Amino acid sequence: MARIYKRGKKWAYVAYAGKDPVTGKDKQKTKSGFLTKKDAQLAAAIFERKFHKGELIQPNKITLSELFYDWLAHYSRDVKESSVRARRIALKHILNEFGDMPIQKITKKTYQDKIDKLSNEFSTNYIESIHTSANLVFVYAYEMKLIKDAPTKGIKLPKKKDTVEELEKGDSLIENFLEKDELEELLLKAKTEGLEGDLLAFTTLGYTGLRIGEMIALKWSDIDFENGTLRVIKTYYNPTNNKIKFKLLTPKTKGSIRTLSVDPILIELLKLHKSEQELTKKKNSPFYVDNDFIFSTNEGHPRTIKHISNRLQRLLKKTYINKHVTLHSFRHTHTSLLIEVDVHIKEIQERLGHSDIKTTMDIYAHMTKNLKKEASNKFSNLMKDLSSKISSKHEQKHEH
Template identity: 25%
Template structure:
């Protein structure tokens, strides 16, 4: 190894050496590195440092940082997201970013012990126990799912243990507090039959032959007639709609304007019947859509609700129109999901059984349907008392 002296154009001197570090343990190739310094002594120091780092890294230049908890968490997350749906990946990413990594990310993985973890879990519990003061949502950093956050930490340490990066799992000695938390009141936002009439009369009076107006009319009508999730509706193809039977076949959904080949749950695969008015509106939209795309030089579209260029619609871009129209009607801001809730409310007050509503909505269980909508049965409760009074002649 020779250290050579060079004179730069500005007259300053530098010292340079082409150093042989060894054979890379991963690639089997020889590894060389050019070292440059302002003095011969500094050059020798850099050479020694490069050789030591190469040896310390397992005789490879492909360094994988596994010093910090965050490094291990990302290794685990890369494997985790390969076997789950995109929406599940989003949820896990949020939990990592909002809770796990802020608490542990900067720690060296081998320095995390049971005492540190116990303090973190206790703090999560304390944050979750803060008074809600009537709020419908917990603020960021005060989530109630601290047991889930700790479970994520456990899974990351098990992964580190399997890779031989830690000698033991400090999670085994941590006690997760059992505490009864104040529950947020889940306010289901929906429109009544009278409010829906006002809304559809308003959009029916909007200028015709405008793409957004026509699309939103068809989309909102379908949502309230079927109870579909907005992502499910946007993913529909015309082949999924049978106008003769008035049925809609649901088998996929969208996420960030990307169609997912599977819906939210197994129960979400379903066929939903819709009313004749919805069929009529969809037929009109199909005709308008065909004329529109022909006018811009494109043929028949496969998607029921594509964007203006024929691509998958990002329904978030339609939200401002919905907000504007609801405001113009002086109606509650229920969002697109509010049409799904409206559908369920109308069915409940028409005495449709929960089991049928569950199947139409694609809920995983009837318990989910009852937990979500049982408080909307005010009309039915009155009917029940009236029926009782009519037969209680004893």
């Protein structure tokens, strides 16, 4: 029970605040300056209730940098290295501003001001990434009872404002996938003018919709030639693009672990590549590192994402395709082709390895926008005769 007493002309209270974890001695909370005895009693009662419910936030001088490293140690246990790296990069902007500041002194206002300032420098998506990462750290501090509330709570993030140029350009997702004839053009160029491995790489991406990291991580043990399938159980991670400093991680989500039926032409290309790779192994046996990778260099190391991306851009220059095409575009290309042949959205979700069907639905919605024009053209062809008659009658009417 708190002791209420008068100090000069004002009132104060002293209450039990637990034991010091270092010394083991009892701690006390003292607060003064109350105008009446009743005010002091009420404040003491609130303090004791919070203390007994475990809601009391003890003063501390922990800085944001200290908190960050403590949080990171916990966060790293359950996520991939790529996720840890992404959080580190995003959080550096917040740490640069508040790193040396005690977390209990970081207010919602100062945090909002920093977000507003950063929004003038970076894209809306990147600001969201920064805020999401910072929120994880502050929520951790709140759960550890180090702060009364997270300053990231209720923050207003900048809304994306489309420019006239962006609106005129249209949806970039629609622009970035290849039509069937464009995919054909690219693959034929890869066959006739590409380097060894180009045709197999871009056929695999276009015919399966694999993420580039999933494709590079493929090993021969993942291919079932008899049943015409490939399995996805890992992904390639190499932020430095150093061919020997790579890691194989588990796939992006649980839904990403899957087995795909593949087209016979891809099985044929894989068999041909396997026989050619065997010759390379024998030729380069003194220095060949055989780790069973399908998409490997002449030394046996998996090809880097940068290398395959460069090959794509060089091949695109040899075609008539005038689009900003990336390696990820092949996933949208594959999706559009599946939609075109009326594959059910649930099957598309499983094939692409999306854990959440909302992701598939979003892509589906973008893709079907492009098909609306095709539907209009088909309708026009269907009604061509009638349209012609309507047009001729219209002309005759004006002649008379």
